[in-house]
Amino acid sequence: MATLLRYYTFSLVFMAVCFGLALWYGVASTGTMAGTLSLLWIVFVLSILEISLSFDNAVVNASILKEMDEVWQRRFLIYGIAIAVFGTRIVFPLAIVAVAAGIGPMDAIDLSLNQPQEYERIVSGAHVGIAGFGGAFLMMVGLRFFFDADKEVHWIAVIEERLTRVSALPAVEIGLLLLVLWGISSLLTDAEALTFLTAGMCGLLTFIAVDALGTWLDMREEAKKASGVVVRSGLGGFLYLEVLDASFSFDGVIGAFALSNNMIVIAIGLSIGAMFVRSMTVHLVRQGTLAEYRFLEHGAFWAIIALGSIMLISARFHIPETITGLIGAVMIGFSLWWSVRWQRRHGHEAIPAD
Numbered sequence: 001m002a003t004l005l006r007y008y009t010f011s012l013v014f015m016a017v018c019f020g021l022a023l024w025y026g027v028a029s030t031g032t033m034a035g036t037l038s039l040l041w042i043v044f045v046l047s048i049l050e051i052s053l054s055f056d057n058a059v060v061n062a063s064i065l066k067e068m069d070e071v072w073q074r075r076f077l078i079y080g081i082a083i084a085v086f087g088t089r090i091v092f093p094l095a096i097v098a099v100a101a102g103i104g105p106m107d108a109i110d111l112s113l114n115q116p117q118e119y120e121r122i123v124s125g126a127h128v129g130i131a132g133f134g135g136a137f138l139m140m141v142g143l144r145f146f147f148d149a150d151k152e153v154h155w156i157a158v159i160e161e162r163l164t165r166v167s168a169l170p171a172v173e174i175g176l177l178l179l180v181l182w183g184i185s186s187l188l189t190d191a192e193a194l195t196f197l198t199a200g201m202c203g204l205l206t207f208i209a210v211d212a213l214g215t216w217l218d219m220r221e222e223a224k225k226a227s228g229v230v231v232r233s234g235l236g237g238f239l240y241l242e243v244l245d246a247s248f249s250f251d252g253v254i255g256a257f258a259l260s261n262n263m264i265v266i267a268i269g270l271s272i273g274a275m276f277v278r279s280m281t282v283h284l285v286r287q288g289t290l291a292e293y294r295f296l297e298h299g300a301f302w303a304i305i306a307l308g309s310i311m312l313i314s315a316r317f318h319i320p321e322t323i324t325g326l327i328g329a330v331m332i333g334f335s336l337w338w339s340v341r342w343q344r345r346h347g348h349e350a351i352p353a354d
Helices: 002-030 033-053 055-065 070-101 105-114 116-125 127-146 157-166 172-185 190-226 235-258 263-287 296-313 321-346
Strands: none
Touching: 002 033, 002 263, 033 263, 055 070, 055 235, 055 263, 055 296, 055 321, 070 105, 070 116, 070 235, 070 263, 105 116, 105 263, 127 157, 127 172, 127 190, 127 235, 127 296, 172 190, 172 296, 190 235, 235 263, 296 321
16 A cells, blocks of 8 residues: 555545536536536546546556656656647647637636636537547557567467568558548548648647657767766657646546536546556556566557547547547457466566567
8 A cells, every 4th residue: 555655645645626616617607506516527537537548548658758867757647738738728728729710828727717618619529630630640649559579478479470560661660650641531521631630640640750859868878887877868759748737638628518618627537547556657667567477568568559440430430438538448358368378388487578
């Protein structure tokens, strides 16, 4: 219990502060005990929803965070939450409303507070573009993991071994993604197809840019080490994690409108969940869970490919968030069970680093 508290103390304090703010806002906005309790319940449900839908996010974050030093791990946990809360869950929806409605930032804030139904309509109306950007970015994250010629550990061997062999072809994952984007765009109206393809290209270019930045920073780090300077810069990984977290959160922000169209309530509820996902990430890294469970990382990346695919398909067909979360949970649960099964048969053999 003491070990768990060490990892989740900050999240618990953050949750207490958020519920305190929700209580104050509930009393101020509703003026009744029943209204306040209803608001607190929605905040609680949103936080649980965010945690349950984002466990695969935590596992993938941990696979990247384990390569960073403790200083950047702490920065991701503490400073990164500001980006997750104010960037993805507040500024991002407001920016969509401002651009879509052709109004200024302050007018967008006024709209979100005083005309929540209209605010919800505009944000939800931008779903095609969000699905294209977020889906493309997540698909690239998942595909890059499996299209890796140096990968030695395979979970679903019949598929993963073939993907490893095909990875010798340059940019094969980019070609596959472009094919998927074109196929889905053909099901949309001309206007929606243009929005979808543009957003998808932006998602792809964002992945390439962040990946290139991370590679460049790693090269600088290696050069400094070679000259005798011991430096560990996690800036590239930090930026990559933040973009990844935002991509995971796009659909969650829109799906939250099924419970409430109040921007403040949505931001508080999702932020609590986001903070716990960050603590969960650090917990997985410090406990060495990814090394202990051989196929857990594979399950998370398959879940990312599934989530990315669902986001892309949702530009044309509505898919409930419950199904999205269930698919991710099943994949991770099955990979965890398979890891335990493998461990019982083979003992604690060293797991090759992919």
